[in-house]
Amino acid sequence: MWQRLSLYDVRVVGHYLGVLILFSTFGLLPPLCIAVLFGEWSAAERYLLTIGVFLVAGSILRFLRIHPGRLSRQQALAVTGLAWLVLAFFAAIPLHLSGHYANYLDALFEAVSGLTTTGASVVSDLDHLAYSDNMWRFMMHLMGGLGLIVVGISFGLFGKGGASLFTSEARSEHVVPNVVQTARFIGKITLVFIAIATALVTTLCLSIGMEPARALLQSFWVSISAFMTAGFVPMSQNIMYYHSLAIEFVLVLVMLMGCINFTIHAEIIKGRTRSFFTDMEVRSAALWLAVIVIAFMASLAGSRLYSDLPAMVRRGLFMIFAAFSTTGFQNITTTQLTDFLSSGAFLVLAILMAVGACSGSTAGGIKIQRFGILAKGVVATLKETLAPDSARVVASYQHIGRRMVTPELVREATTVLLLYGATYIIGALAGIASGYEASQAIFESIAMASNGGITSGIVVPGMAWPLELFYLFEMWAGRLEFVTLIAVLIQIVVSATPSSFVGWVHARKNDRERKTRE
Numbered sequence: 001m002w003q004r005l006s007l008y009d010v011r012v013v014g015h016y017l018g019v020l021i022l023f024s025t026f027g028l029l030p031p032l033c034i035a036v037l038f039g040e041w042s043a044a045e046r047y048l049l050t051i052g053v054f055l056v057a058g059s060i061l062r063f064l065r066i067h068p069g070r071l072s073r074q075q076a077l078a079v080t081g082l083a084w085l086v087l088a089f090f091a092a093i094p095l096h097l098s099g100h101y102a103n104y105l106d107a108l109f110e111a112v113s114g115l116t117t118t119g120a121s122v123v124s125d126l127d128h129l130a131y132s133d134n135m136w137r138f139m140m141h142l143m144g145g146l147g148l149i150v151v152g153i154s155f156g157l158f159g160k161g162g163a164s165l166f167t168s169e170a171r172s173e174h175v176v177p178n179v180v181q182t183a184r185f186i187g188k189i190t191l192v193f194i195a196i197a198t199a200l201v202t203t204l205c206l207s208i209g210m211e212p213a214r215a216l217l218q219s220f221w222v223s224i225s226a227f228m229t230a231g232f233v234p235m236s237q238n239i240m241y242y243h244s245l246a247i248e249f250v251l252v253l254v255m256l257m258g259c260i261n262f263t264i265h266a267e268i269i270k271g272r273t274r275s276f277f278t279d280m281e282v283r284s285a286a287l288w289l290a291v292i293v294i295a296f297m298a299s300l301a302g303s304r305l306y307s308d309l310p311a312m313v314r315r316g317l318f319m320i321f322a323a324f325s326t327t328g329f330q331n332i333t334t335t336q337l338t339d340f341l342s343s344g345a346f347l348v349l350a351i352l353m354a355v356g357a358c359s360g361s362t363a364g365g366i367k368i369q370r371f372g373i374l375a376k377g378v379v380a381t382l383k384e385t386l387a388p389d390s391a392r393v394v395a396s397y398q399h400i401g402r403r404m405v406t407p408e409l410v411r412e413a414t415t416v417l418l419l420y421g422a423t424y425i426i427g428a429l430a431g432i433a434s435g436y437e438a439s440q441a442i443f444e445s446i447a448m449a450s451n452g453g454i455t456s457g458i459v460v461p462g463m464a465w466p467l468e469l470f471y472l473f474e475m476w477a478g479r480l481e482f483v484t485l486i487a488v489l490i491q492i493v494v495s496a497t498p499s500s501f502v503g504w505v506h507a508r509k510n511d512r513e514r515k516t517r518e
Helices: 007-037 041-062 073-097 104-115 131-146 148-154 159-168 179-207 212-227 238-242 245-259 262-269 274-278 280-300 309-324 334-340 343-355 368-386 407-433 438-449 465-479 483-496 501-517
Strands: 396-398 402-404
Touching: 007 041, 007 073, 007 131, 041 073, 041 131, 073 104, 073 131, 073 148, 073 465, 073 483, 104 131, 104 465, 131 148, 131 179, 131 212, 179 212, 179 245, 179 262, 212 245, 238 245, 245 309, 262 274, 274 280, 280 309, 280 343, 280 368, 309 343, 334 343, 343 438, 368 396, 368 407, 407 438, 407 465, 407 483, 438 465
Parallel strands: none
Antiparallel strands: 396 402
16 A cells, blocks of 8 residues: 655655665766876866766755654655655756756757657757766766666665665675675676777777877777667767777677676676576577567568678677667668668567667666567466366576576566557657657657667757656656656655645644654
């Protein structure tokens, strides 16, 4: 039964949001250092101003509640759901002041896209964006890809509330029993892969004649974007800018590593490689990709874009892995995507983004595991129907050992699937109502809600604000995988519903009594 958020609850939620804002100030230090290092003094002023805003706002919220105890589930959901929007609101400040965004809404859209690792961008003149502003864009990817709550937990910011917040951020598995150690493990794995990818891509960029500082920065940025399965790029030509098959190959490998559940990474490190090959989701993903590659290449063969097999394989496979991982990288132009790809190939990319990759990874979308659980549930239902009355049908799957397919798991998977599907459809209708073709509107809606980020050309600087707001909502909802979002929205509606004065007095009385006990 949903209850109103009391004044006590509001103060607790505000306190934790304040802690998160204060901690996020550290994310502003790399762009500030880059601004000073490269003499971008105007940008340095903007980031100093933003740091001040973060510190003031965070401090005010921090002292709403001085000694928070263990978070309730409702409080944890509220903190997690609101954190993405609150931080995005402040993160948009230096972007808006840079002059590369048509208005504050565009800067807010960019911040939400960055934090949710969607990667769809509305920046103007990206090629001349300051190094510091680019650094901030990718720092948002890094923080959002790891998970705002996970980053905070790894530094022990939330105390007793860490476990509740970890679960509320759509993370149901612990890599190790302790939630703080789990968060730190995720951070370490991420930094290792990004460091290795940065070294490889930097070497390749130097080999094609790029100056050292630029090569290092751009390699670091695209490596973050690849492992976080995000999508921001430092150049307007996207990955085509590098004209390098080797760089594309490295990025594909990094994207695939980002698609793997972090618990599987942990098993491999422990030497239990069998867990990788027997995992239901890994096997399902391999089969899914094999089918998709065949369907995509067959569709692509009939398009006007490619006349030779090597070009078709190179461009096609890269786009398949970018869509599957919901990374948002492109090695073809938006015009080629919409005008030259066959309708079948265009649809395949949309389906890939809609489904997404593995659960417990940095990828977005519905997740393959949910489809596997639903398939197991359907098979179990059929077996129960055909089996004798005395028979007991048990459905299971492999994921770090044998697990049972319970009615609760099937119900949760069905709920999330329906919510994603409904959002895809509503977003498509919003695009059609704004005057875009149906196929383009469907593709863009899926890209936003799945945090896929590959754009068909609707997301542009200065786009219609109603559609931009809805896409912003889709990115937020997709990152929270809907359950947390819906819980937060219901809580807000319930709390905002007018109540009797007596009920309000009782709530205040309970707040005072609780405060006295603590």
